[in-house]
Amino acid sequence: MLAKESYSCDTRCVLSFHHHKLKNSEFHAQARSTMTSSSSVLFFLSLFSVIPLSFSQQTQISSEKQTLLQIKNDWGKSAALASWSNSTFSSYCNWTGVTCSANGLVTQLELQNGYITADVPSSICQLKSLSHPDLYDNKIQANFPQFLSKCTNLQYLDLSYNVFIGELPSDINLVLPNITFLCLSQNNFTGEIPTSIGTMTQLQSLWLDNNLFNGTMPSFISKLTNLQQLALAWNSFIPGPIPEEYGTLIKLTYLFIAAANLEGEIPNSFANLTQSVQFDLSQNSLQGTIPPGIWSFSNLKYLYLYQNNLSGEITINNPFGAKSLVHIDLTKNQLIGPMPESFGTLQNLSILFLSENKFSGEIPAGIGLLPKLTYMRLFDNNLTGILPPELGKHSPLLNLNVFNNMLSGEIPANICYHGSFTELILSNNRLTGSIPKSLSQCPHLFYLEVANNQLIGEVPSGLWQMQNLTMAIMSNNKLSGELPSRLPWNLTVLYIANNMFSGIVPTSAGHLHKFKAGSNNFTAIPPGLITGMPQLLTLDLSENNISGEIPASIGSLKSLSMLNLSHNKISGKIPASIGSMPLAILDLSSNNLSDNIPSELGNVKFIFLNLSLNDLSGEIPSAIDSKAYDESFMWNLKLCSSISMNGVRMCHRRSNSSHGLRNLFIALGVIVFVVFAITMLCLMRDYRKRKDAFDPIMWKLTSFQRLNFTENSIVRGMTKENLIGTGGAGQVYCVTVDNHAGEVLAVKKIYNKTKLDMKVEYEFESEVKILGSIRHSNIIRLLCCISSPDSKLLVYEYMKNGSLDRWLLEKKRVLVGPAEAPTMSLDWPTRLRIAIGAARGLCYMHHECETPIVHHDIKSSNILLDEEFKAKVADFGLARILMKPGMPETVSALAGSFGYMAPECAYTRKLNEKVDVYSFGVVLLELTTGREAHDGGDHGNLAEWAWWHIKEGSSIHNCIEKGMRGTQCIDEIEVVFKLGIICTSTLPSTRPTMKDVLSILLKYDA
Template sequence: MAANSLLLLLLSLLISSFTTATSQTEQQILLQIKKDFNNPPSLSSWNTTSTSHCEWTGIQCTNGSVTGISLSDQNITYPIPHTICNLSNLAYLDLSWNYLPGSFPTSLYNCNNLQYLDISQNLFVGSIPSTINRLSNKLYHLSLSSNNFTGDIPSSIGQLSALQYLLLDNNLFNGTYPAELGNLLNLEHLWLASNPFLPSQIPAEFGSMSSLSFLWMASTNLHGSIPDTFGKLQNLVQLDLSMNSLSGRIPEGIWMLKKLERIYLYHNQLSGAISDTKVGAQGLTQVDLSMNNLTGSIPAGFGKLQNLTLLSLYYNQLSGEIPAEIGLLPSLTNLKLFSNKLTGVLPPELGKHSNLWNLEVDDNSLSGELPQFLCSRGNFTSLVVFNNNFTGKLPSSLATCNTLNNLMVQNNNFYGQMPAGLWSTAVNLTTVIMHHNSFSGTLPEELPSNLTRLEIQVNRFSGNIPSAAQKLAVFKASENLFNGTIPANLGSFSSLQILYLGGNKLSGEIPNSISSLRFLTQFNLSSNRLSGDIPANIGSLRVLNTLDLSDNQLTGSIPVSLGNMKLNILNLSSNDLSGEVPVQLQNQAYDYSFVSNPSLCSSNPQINIRICRGKSSGSVNLSTGLLILFIILGALFFIGAVVLGFFVLREYRKRKLNNDRKSWKMTSFHLGELNESNIAKGLTNENLIGSGGAGFVYKIVLGRRTGETIAVKRICNSRKMDSKLEKEFQAEVQILGSIRHANIVKLLCCISSPNSKLLVYEYMENGSLDAWLHSKRRTRGPLAVGGEPGQPETLDWPARLAIAVGAAKGLCYMHHGCSVPIVHRDVKASNILLDSEFNAKIADFGLARMLVKAGEPESVSVVAGSFGYMAPECGWSSKVNEKVDIFSFGVVLLELTTGREANHGDEHSCLADWAWKNFKEGGSLINLIDEKIRDPAYTDEIELVLRLGIICTGSVPEHRPSMKEVLQVLQRCERSFENRGSKSPEGGENDVAPLVGVKGGGGYGDDSCV
């Protein structure tokens, strides 16, 4: 007995000694790993003073031995150390969301017990080695997502038989993927999405992955048909093959998969009808087959899917009636069937049995009345049914619908009054568009507090104009029966940008309070019974560009202040105005603006009114001489003031800069030899290359030997702008410091002091796209980081398309590749910068915001963006999402194809409106193409991109494509002329043309300049 006890004691001491030795060895290995990582601050807890290395940051232990390392998002910038596999029991390794450089870390082959490996969201480059099968045969999770890997996916990866998760999405793979992936019988998740693979078909072998539950191959350049073998994937829960060029029919077997919950096949070229008898996947919750060429009717079998929440079939060729059974679905929340050829009535019980919140059936041929139960569950938010043949009154249930946010019923045959109590109940109502119907009744004295857009033109509304609407930005009420006077207190309309009240029976005078509408851009009171003078303070509306007061009974002279305005449209015709037209308005731009005013005259015979009489030449010459004298004296005074101000300002800046240097603090985001001193020395007037509202931009060459050049944006604080500029600075640093992409301008470091902020960027030799498109290379924009004049003199089409693809990749990464999606909110040609090889990069994130949750819009307190690029909703809604970037990028595509500037469509509209109008009129789009690139070899691709730009600038945000979809079309267009002359696999010469088609209906072009 004693001998046994002694043996156990010795054994215990031996184990303890071994454990202690192992612990000490592992601690030394971890300290070496920390050293190899260059001692990042995030690993400060890794030190010998700690009681146990198992308590260090990111370390997981089992029985005192390291089995896991989790260092996600720790700002690590050095390669993975070879010593990491000296931890013999290491099974779990997560190094995601860092800055790890280099090629695939083959040193991990030595981690024999590794089961989980995540190195996603890093900076790895090159191809995956063909020896990847040398990774541990225990590995069940491998994530390489969101890096810069290229080339092929090696077939040897199919030998890692234990894999359950293989995540390779959002890289730059430009080769192929192997059929051998079908050998991974334990694989549950396969993610290949968002990679520019060579055009290929889905291997039939993929149908052998019997354990597969999640297949994500969106935007992978697929063509051909979906393999019938997919009908054997009995464990499949989610199938996402969206944004490809798949054709043919959807295999019937897919609809019979018992575990299938979500199917996304949108934006392909799938055709044919869906078999009504084969919809047997009873677990389906989301079905999105939109943007295809599907025909036939909507299967009644969809009405049997008791768990279905989303049914999206828009932009197809579906016909017939909507099955009544769909109205009985208990889980349906979102129904999107717009832009088809549907007829008949809506399911009468729609909304009665489920928490329906969104109904979009616009651009069809539907008729009858709207269902009465749309808001019976109290969750309904959006009714979009415009461009149909609906009739009757709006459902009375809307009167108690306090969740209603969006009401778009224009271009139908509705009549009667609004449901009683709607205006007071719908406290969340922001958008009401119901023009071109036969609605009647009156408007409340005070409109709903959140209403931002009200369009009721061409109806039969009567009574007085409302006297209060604090957030209303667009009010169109022309061609109704309104009477009375215009409200005297227009200050309550402080957000108004567009006001159309023409074609009513309004009387009285135009109130002087019109000057309080300082955001007003379009003002139309034509064809009323207004009298009195034109208020002179209209001239204080600095952003007004359209003024129509024609066909009234206005008297008096035209205020001289109107001559100081930059009006695109001016119409004062058919009134009783008198006197001489202000000299500034006497030009051919307004040659018909004053007709039918018998007492008006002009000194310019080209204006279509009578010539003023009674002025002697002597008086004219004297007045002219005095005017010239005053101009000369004023010019001399101005020049003297500028020179004096220059010297004073230079001395002030020099002193302020010297004070700033003493307290500057630098935060670096990328490796480099930057320091505060070298940068500070370069902040001189000689290096100044731009300026704007946010500060100054300098070009600085750091060293004569290396020739490294940087661009520095300096933001100087002031009392008036301090808070605003601080927010811009924090936004740009937060975003640019955390994202990494080849098509996003690189923020090298930031430097802060109490009085100024410095943002240090990589220098972009070829300046901005705006400068190249619109001949501004010598006068760079204030926020263009760098830029030198270069060759060629103009950009040809291949160069323009490459720029479009590059910019789209950057935006696509922001919207879809970041864990927290980023909305730029100021996409424009001057914020697309070009390096020495004309690669495009997105810049200037001062207005960007991170969205809290994907798909949820973020509130903003001010209207931000640039004229001509702003999406319509920016003018009337405080909620924005990534669709505002889609609109702005669409304008950039229009600039690339037409050569026109964003705010120059024609004399009456901006570029987006002009393009839509020309398309709607049915003319040839070829005539819109920039003459500098009108080459027959590229005509098809240019016209395709032009159409894409028109789609992106649609006024309904939900109808705009995603950035992934936009990028896919552009990339396919790029490949089209690169492979000129080769046949597509289907036998056609060009598989690009069917991708983009602008659907008819009033969905685009409305108020695109707001």
């Protein structure tokens, strides 16, 4: 799915990773293919087997076989080496991963993806002809094997995608004197890259990316004049410029230095790297313009410069003369200026990503003529003009996303000319005309988003017959016509609000979850709707012309949580079956409903209820006759309440008591009046203090975005019935405000108690300062703050699924969320998505804010989940903003939560963002083990317990929560467990950054 929401920071990072993964594997494969020729080896072996062997040759072969068996034994008899057996009749040269020369000597060991966990054994160097050991993607956790110096013929070494730790040998040039290919990617090597690597001039490929290297960017690598592949990406180098000397690496074809804290400009010397096939400096802090010479690289296929601060115009002479260019990605830069017409010269351009920039002007018409264009994403720019009319006609276009620009004109008629289209996202523009009929010829189209434009006419009928269509978002246009009775079977989301659709609401859509069709001209809800859409979660048909009654069978929608039928012409009774539904929001206002309100509605715990402006009668059922629903029943003249409710009369019961009894009541009334008068004198001062809390004049509202409610709505909703949590300084309420949408909010009330005045005031100002200034989809959204003389209110978005801890531990303790305990446990894919979401929020705080933010109290109860289990970091009461560059990068030590606090909190007041990394590591351990942060048994806490298991050599499998041990995801669960171990390292300097943590998690995001 590539919905607009999916193009927040989150999915773009995942997409970027997959591109890197593909290109990394491509180059690994190329490198390996040049080193092996197994078919020819087998041919020579078959010939060799029929020739009588000399005694010395037989002895030599026997020695090789015994060495292999010794290696197997040293490796702990891994299952990957099952074929290595003395009892097998086939030659050892046919054993898994073994390649021999013509005379039977082992030259290569390729044991990739072998699930080997033990250290590399020194016996491997007894294979005297071994030149090519490849241990890619195992689970080896050890220091760099220095004994490899005894492997005298090594030319190729791949230890990537393991868990190697520690520093590289300072004399690595002596350990690997003849190496030409060295790949150590995706490990946990630390420290600085040894300067001795600069003397290994025979190196052709050097892969050190995705480790924990620090120090400055190693300029001495420029001495490796034979280098063809260089990967230094995703390391925590000290922020600084790219060494200009790298421009001397004229044989370089592959450059990968993404996310390496690069600053300054791209050196002009890089124009000398004319052999470049891939050029990747993405996700750094580079400034300035792109050197003109880069556009003349004739072999260039991949250009990644996204997430930088590059500027200038792409208007150089013949800027894209690179005829072989197949992939350009400038996402998230600050490139300004018109897009060049010379894009038409890129005859092999396949993927064009220029999203999230400040591009202006029109999209060059020549882009529509590119013969190999498959992906084009230009969303979040300032583009004007029309979409290229030929777009899609001359290329197998799969994906187009121009969301959030100022484009006008019509959707190109041949957008799906080749029938291969999968995603079309055009929302938030000024497009006119109709949806082209050619979209009906897109059998693979699964996502369509054209909302917030000026489109007219009927949706092509064929579109509603496309069985792969899963999401259709067309709201806020002028589309018309009728919908078919049966919608596509796989359709899960249909948003068509604010259009001119008419007729009867569709009756069948087997997998539809969300149907929003408000503000149209629908006239009826057929009874068949109920049985034909069994998986509905949201149904909004407000502001239509629907008449008739609500079908009684509506109660069979057992998953429906939101029902809005307001502002229609619906009559009859409210079905009692609604009381059996899991509704959170019910809006039936502004209709012609009559008779009594069914008592069964009291069985539902509504977050929002609105039955106003109908013709209801009788008494409000006692279960919902509450101040929590103070404005839910207004303008029902025949309805009454047993309490004083806004817009509803009181119920008056006729008294049949005797005259004497009436006198008794009068006497009692006099007594009560006297007591009341005395009490009033005593309470007058308290009243004067307390009235301020309910006097709108005394409340000061500070908003951080456009609001659809007032402070009065918030204050009125803070009733006992709406209290959902308590904390050290106040309470949390779930408040439904009285706006048209019935918006649900979470309100955190902080009291100004005498003892806590200074502390609470500081926490309040801290939270407001931070949350009011940042915007991220994985950080709780602060809408406004409200102050009065005796209390302060923070108004947040409401998170339906509460806090993570109650889902992991099945508790009823919540921070912001419903009071019920969870009825199900979280599966691993959901846990992983939660971890990624929280990591994105922290990564934004640490690396993307103008001044880095440290949370200081990361824990599972401060990670909140919305209705789709999207994670958001919350509770910034202890957060602090780090000093700006040039000032001491420390903050005062503050109390956190036991089990989550980093060790340095106990002995120093100088802390940095690594305290958040430690706490997040504990959350990862909770997600994988199912244990609480303080549950470490004899070892104190969970982090110490996990470290003890690793130290003792215990199986990680036994540490995983029992319910997840038998799943297909067990490998990635164990990886995340190990990542939690790394994050909770005792020394802050050895912990990864949140950027590193997020990168690792994204690799396992489906």
